[in-house]
Amino acid sequence: MMSNHVIxxxxxxxxxxxxxxxxxxxxxxxxxxxxxxxxxxxxxxxxGNKYETIEYLYENHFGNCLKKIEKKED
Numbered sequence: 001m002m003s004n005h006v007i008x009x010x011x012x013x014x015x016x017x018x019x020x021x022x023x024x025x026x027x028x029x030x031x032x033x034x035x036x037x038x039x040x041x042x043x044x045x046x047x048g049n050k051y052e053t054i055e056y057l058y059e060n061h062f063g064n065c066l067k068k069i070e071k072k073e074d
Contacts, residue, residue: 008052011039016056022066029066 018035021027027035036054043053060069 004046005049005052007046008043008049009055011043011053012055014039015054019056019061019066023068032066 015036018027018032018039022029022032036057039053040050044050057063057066060071061067062069
């Protein structure tokens, strides 16, 4: 069975929405983490790619507290 990238990237949109809601104080950090973990579980269960599901978080968020990483100007 081949990997289905649409699932991973689709769940990444859900993760991005959950993190945006957290940043706007619409949901708690724990609720956000539960949504992220559900996305990861869903992606893996239906042959998506786990790394695609959380791609939004890789570059600009801390993994545990989900706070945005401030980029330094050179």
